[in-house]
Amino acid sequence: MTVLQTALTGLRAVRGNRLRSLLTALGILIGVGALIITVGIGLGTRTSIGSRISRLGTNLITVTPGSVTSGGVRTGLGSSTTLTMDDAAALGDRSVAPDVAGVAPVVSRNNAIMVAGPVTWTSSVTGSTPDWLLTNARYVDSGSFITNRDVRDHAHVAVLGPTTAANLFPGGNAIGSLVDIQHVPFRVIGILQPRGAQGLFNPDDLAVVPISTAQGELITGGSLTSVQRILVSADSRDAIDSATEEVDDLLLQTHRITDPAQADFTITTQASILSTLDATSTALTLLLAGVAGISLLVGGIGVMNIMLVSVTERIAEIGLRKALGARRSDILRQFLLEAAVISAVGGLLGVGLGGASTFALDRFTSLVTVFSPPVAAIGLMIAAGIGLVFGVLPALRAARLEPIVALRGS
Amino acid sequence: MTGGEHAVLHLEKVCKTYGAGETIVRALRDVDLEVRRGDFVAIIGPSGSGKSTLMNILGCLDIPTSGRYLFAGEDVMRMRDDQLAHIRNLRIGFVFQQFHLLKKLTAWRNVELPLLYRRASRRRETAMRALGMVGLDHRVDHTPNQLSGGQQQRVAIARALVTDPELILADEPTGNLDTTSTRDILAILEQLHKDGRTIVLITHDPEIASVAPRVVRISDGVLTEEAVGTAIELDGRRARAAKPRTARAPRRRAASPMIVEDAASA
Ligand SMILES: Nc1ncnc2c1ncn2[C@@H]1O[C@H](COP(=O)(O)OP(=O)(O)OP(=O)(O)O)[C@@H](O)[C@H]1O
Ligand SMILES: [Mg+2]
Numbered sequence: 001m002t003v004l005q006t007a008l009t010g011l012r013a014v015r016g017n018r019l020r021s022l023l024t025a026l027g028i029l030i031g032v033g034a035l036i037i038t039v040g041i042g043l044g045t046r047t048s049i050g051s052r053i054s055r056l057g058t059n060l061i062t063v064t065p066g067s068v069t070s071g072g073v074r075t076g077l078g079s080s081t082t083l084t085m086d087d088a089a090a091l092g093d094r095s096v097a098p099d100v101a102g103v104a105p106v107v108s109r110n111n112a113i114m115v116a117g118p119v120t121w122t123s124s125v126t127g128s129t130p131d132w133l134l135t136n137a138r139y140v141d142s143g144s145f146i147t148n149r150d151v152r153d154h155a156h157v158a159v160l161g162p163t164t165a166a167n168l169f170p171g172g173n174a175i176g177s178l179v180d181i182q183h184v185p186f187r188v189i190g191i192l193q194p195r196g197a198q199g200l201f202n203p204d205d206l207a208v209v210p211i212s213t214a215q216g217e218l219i220t221g222g223s224l225t226s227v228q229r230i231l232v233s234a235d236s237r238d239a240i241d242s243a244t245e246e247v248d249d250l251l252l253q254t255h256r257i258t259d260p261a262q263a264d265f266t267i268t269t270q271a272s273i274l275s276t277l278d279a280t281s282t283a284l285t286l287l288l289a290g291v292a293g294i295s296l297l298v299g300g301i302g303v304m305n306i307m308l309v310s311v312t313e314r315i316a317e318i319g320l321r322k323a324l325g326a327r328r329s330d331i332l333r334q335f336l337l338e339a340a341v342i343s344a345v346g347g348l349l350g351v352g353l354g355g356a357s358t359f360a361l362d363r364f365t366s367l368v369t370v371f372s373p374p375v376a377a378i379g380l381m382i383a384a385g386i387g388l389v390f391g392v393l394p395a396l397r398a399a400r401l402e403p404i405v406a407l408r409g410s
Numbered sequence: 411m412t413g414g415e416h417a418v419l420h421l422e423k424v425c426k427t428y429g430a431g432e433t434i435v436r437a438l439r440d441v442d443l444e445v446r447r448g449d450f451v452a453i454i455g456p457s458g459s460g461k462s463t464l465m466n467i468l469g470c471l472d473i474p475t476s477g478r479y480l481f482a483g484e485d486v487m488r489m490r491d492d493q494l495a496h497i498r499n500l501r502i503g504f505v506f507q508q509f510h511l512l513k514k515l516t517a518w519r520n521v522e523l524p525l526l527y528r529r530a531s532r533r534r535e536t537a538m539r540a541l542g543m544v545g546l547d548h549r550v551d552h553t554p555n556q557l558s559g560g561q562q563q564r565v566a567i568a569r570a571l572v573t574d575p576e577l578i579l580a581d582e583p584t585g586n587l588d589t590t591s592t593r594d595i596l597a598i599l600e601q602l603h604k605d606g607r608t609i610v611l612i613t614h615d616p617e618i619a620s621v622a623p624r625v626v627r628i629s630d631g632v633l634t635e636e637a638v639g640t641a642i643e644l645d646g647r648r649a650r651a652a653k654p655r656t657a658r659a660p661r662r663r664a665a666s667p668m669i670v671e672d673a674a675s676a
Contacts, residue, residue, distance in 0.1 A: 005526055016514045320510045323471055324569070325499020325527040327492045403471045407510070 003333070010338035013310075014345060024306040025346025027299025028386060032347045032379040035292035036354025039375045041361070042285025044368035046278060059101070060135055061232040061244055062268045063087075063251065082255070082264040084225045085211075088129075090254055091232060097250060099243035101235045102131035105211055105227040107219050114207065115180040116168040123164050125181055125207045127214020128231075135231035143175045143190030151210040158186035162194045163205040181207060184217045240269055296382060299346065300390040307339050307394035318398050319406025332399040339391025340384045347383025351376045417480070418577055418608050419445040419468060424477035426463050426631075437463040439631040441477070445610060447576070450603040452611045452622035453633075460631040461612045465581045468610060469502055470494045482576060499527050503570025507582035509562045511554040511569075517541060518550040521569045528573065540568040544598055560591025567598055578602060581612045596621050 014021045065082040088105035091097055105128065112125040126132070129151050133139065141162065150157050158179060165174040165188070174188045186209060195203045215224050234243035244267055251265055252258075311318070318331055326334075355371050362369040426438040437460045445451055455461050466472040467479065470486055479486045481497060489497070498504075503524075511520045521537040530536065541550055544564040554562050563583060570578050580599065584592040600621055603609050611622055619625050627636045 002529065012514070316510065317512055320512070321523065321527075322495065323469070323498060323504050323510075324524045325495050325573075327495040327527070329492075330527060404466050407471070407506070 003337070006330075006333050006337045007341065009334055010341040013338050014341050017310075020306065021342050021345065024303055025299075025342050025349065027295060027302040028343045028346030028383045029299075029350040029353060031292055031296030031299045032350025032383050033353035033357065034295055035289060035379050035382075036351060036371070036376055037357050037361070037369070038288030038292055039285060040354070040358040040369040040371055041367060042281055042288060043370040043372055044362065045281045045284070047370060048368040059234045059237060059240060060137075060270050061234060061240065061247060063230040063232060063247060064266045064268065065228070066264065066266065083227050083230055085227060086225070087251060087254060088227060088230050090250055091230065091247060092131075097243065097246040099235050099239040099246055100232055102134040102231075102233040104128045104131040104135045104231040104233075105229075106132065106231055107211060107214050107228045109219055112182050112207070112218065114164070114168060116177060119168050119170070121164065121167045123161075123205050123207060125158075125209060125214065125218055127209050127211035127218065129211055131233070132208060132231065135233040138195065139193040140190045141193040143188070145190055146208065146210050151212050153210075154212045154216060155210055156184065156186045156213060157189045157209065159190040159192060159208045160188055161192050161202075161204040161206045163202060164207055165191045167205075179207070181209070182218050184213075186213075240271065244269055296386055300343075300386040303339055303343055303387055304390040304393055306342075307335060307391055308397065310338075311335065311394045311398045314398075315401060315406045318401050319403050319408075322401070322403035323407060328399040331401075332395045335395035335398045336388055336391045339394070340387035343387025343390075344380060344384040347380045350383065351379060354379070417444050418447050418449075418482055419443065419610075420478075420480040420483075421467075421474075422478040424467065424474045424479055426460075426467060426472070427475045437631050438467070438474070441631075441633045443626065443633060445577075445608060447608055448603075448606050449624060450599075450609045450611070450622045452613060452619035452625045453628055454613055454616060454619040454625055454636075455628035456614060459629045461614070461628055462581060463631075464628065464633075465579055465610070465612050468577075469504060469579045470497050495527075499524055500573060501576045503567075503573065503575040503578045505563070505566050505570050505578065505580035505583045507585040509554070509559075509566045509586070511562055511565055513554055516551045516553055517546060517557065517565045517568075520554070520565055521572050523569060524573045537568070537572055540572040541565070543571060544568045558591070559587050560594050563587060563591065563595055564598065567595070571602070576608060578607055578609045579612075580609065582614070583611070584613070584615075584618060592618070 063083060083105075085105055088103050091100055092103040094100070106126060107128075108124055108126040110124045111122055114121045114123060114125075128146075130145060130147055133145055140159065143159070145159055146155070146157055149155070158181065160168070160174060160179075166172075168174065168179055169177060169188075174191060177188050178185050179188055180186075186207075192204070192208075209218070211227070212224070215226075232243065232247055234240045248260070248263075248267055252260060252263060255264060257263055321331060321334075355376065358369045358371040361367050421441050421443040424438055424441040424443075425436070428435040428437055441464065453461055453464060463472070467474055470481065470489075473487055482501065484497075486494070486497075504510075512523070515523075518534065518537045518541060521540050522533045525533040525536060538547070538550060541547060544567050546561060546564050546568065549557060549561060549565075554565070557565065563586075567583075570580075578599075583599075584595050587595065596618065599609055599611060609622075611619070613619050625636045627634050
């Protein structure tokens with residue numbers, strides 16, 4: 001028999017036993033569906049991370065206290081106070097760091113209680129300097145941003161994110177109004193342009209105040225000089241590496257550290273965040289694909305199981321085919337292809353299920369998912385391959401049946 | 411070769427035993443048999459006498475325990491599995507008591523089966539012609555459960571004929587049929603014989619065996635030749651059967667119909 005004829009025989013057998021074939025294929029169906037959904041989520045996460053980071057501005061360099069070195073993870077990463085206002089001031093010196101366009105020291109706290117008249121709202125509050133706008137690639141929508149003078153004067157002025165403003169001032173009269181942040185009164189002087197929610201973190205829900213005011217009155221336990229991180233903006237995308245180097249050299253120098261491995265700060269660029277997130281999402285994708293793989297394995301065992309039953313049931317058919325001149329290889333191929341066809345049909349349904357779920361997830365949940373045709377094709381091939389692999393044992397059993405024994409089997 | 415040119419089947423001291431030791435069953439004992447081209451041989455014997463065992467060996471479905479078996483001059487006992495499959499496909503047509511049709515396939519698909527294993531082309535056409543020979547042109551698209559027992563057996567005979575084999579082996583082909591259908595089937599077999607086919611018919615019923623010019627009796631695995639009818643009649647039949655033998659080769663290639671259209675209703 002030719003492969004085509006054998007495949008047709010297989011298809012006919014599958015059609016003739018629709019319910020059982022479907023149940024057999026269920027494991028494969030779920031496996032391939034899961035594969036497509038999980039890879040879809042993985043790819044979606046990756047693309048959304050990519051677009052998020054390009055929106056953030058790729059020129060951003062972030063300096064955080066503490067370090068992750070070959071010596072191990074230092075405790076209190078990000079909470080130790082090795083970065084100071086002086087560091088920020090030094091980085092702002094164009095003659096020392098020519099590739100640095102802007103420097104914004106930052107302190108912040110989450111869950112700050114804000115009260116405006118009858119409205120109470122909980123949000124995060126950030127203390128920084130005018131360069132916060134530049135380094136974050138943000139813009140003011142109305143009003144103005146905090147100035148160097150506000151920082152120097154410990155002014156009680158605040159710039160609100162659009163979400164915060166809308167919640168605190170439903171009437172829209174935010175600018176010029178008073179808001180109590182952690183019981184400290186601030187006057188609203190500006191509202192930021194919206195950036196759009198990004199997963200769990202909403203960059204439009206915050207208040208920005210002068211860093212000096214925040215250090216003195218909002219951040220409990222902090223000092224007036226230490227900062228939680230320093231945002232540095234490189235002159236251009238191409239200047240990121242040299243700017244990073246300048247920041248590193250300067251901070252090592254001011255911190256009097258000779259061995260860079262002992263640095264008490266960590267420099268992160270968008271590129272490095274991107275690659276970290278990329279690696280994380282790759283790991284996640286692989287993990288999820290592994291789960292899908294296990295269900296495919298279970299599905300394959302199901303196929304083997306049913307094929308063994310099928311061989312036992314069709315002993316008379318096998319005997320007859322042998323009596324009519326089928327060789328072992330013909331029978332082997334027939335059952336192999338039948339298993340492959342069942343699995344491929346399951347795979348096809350799985351692609352349908354996975355595709356539909358991918359679109360549904362993308363549309364009806366906050367997850368970003370991507371349907372990838374190559375992955376669907378691979379899923380199909382894997383399904384058929386599993387049918388072939390797990391069909392071997394039943395097919396061999398069928399092929400080895402002696403014709404007389406098989407004929408008597410009826 | 412001992413078998414001679416014209417012997418399709420040649421068995422010499424063929425033994426078949428099942429099991430070993432205490433439970434050994436000697437199903438065939440020193441069986442000698444020669445079937446020539448164009449012969450119509452009935453093998454008759456009671457239940458358990460070894461008829462099916464012999465049929466399996468003749469049909470290359472099983473191998474003798476000892477002895478010598480030549481199929482058309484070739485030593486079957488030396489053949490590999492695939493060669494046996496090849497012989498079964500090309501040179502033998504089987505008709506079984508239980509029909510052994512595939513339930514899910516239509517009549518013509520069932521008849522087509524042997525052709526699939528020899529990579530033949532124009533399979534539908536060939537299958538249709540074979541169904542025509544058994545008078546079933548009007549039932550080609552019916553599945554076995556839409557056919558009567560007699561019709562099913564005719565489909566099975568068409569399947570045995572479709573490859574134009576040298577030997578037709580029928581094991582109790584009428585065992586599951588009523589008298590009318592039995593007559594139909596026997597008429598078809600007789601017609602095939604008249605057309606020069608070699609037929610081995612296995613039965614336990616002497617009446618059925620009587621359609622064959624030559625009858626061989628088997629009991630407890632031992633074969634004895636037995637003449638049916640007068641010697642003259644037998645010779646007459648043999649002479650008739652011998653005629654197409656010479657004209658055989660070109661006819662086989664042409665694969666023209668061997669049976670009159672209404673053979674089944676005869
Ligand atoms: N696979 C086997 N294992 C052991 N003994 C067997 C086997 N097949 C057949 N026999 C024995 O061999 C003997 C001949 O069996 P066989 O089937 O050839 O008889 P039969 O003439 O076809 O009988 P029936 O008319 O009932 O079909 C019987 O005694 C049977 O029990
Ligand atoms: Mg029998």
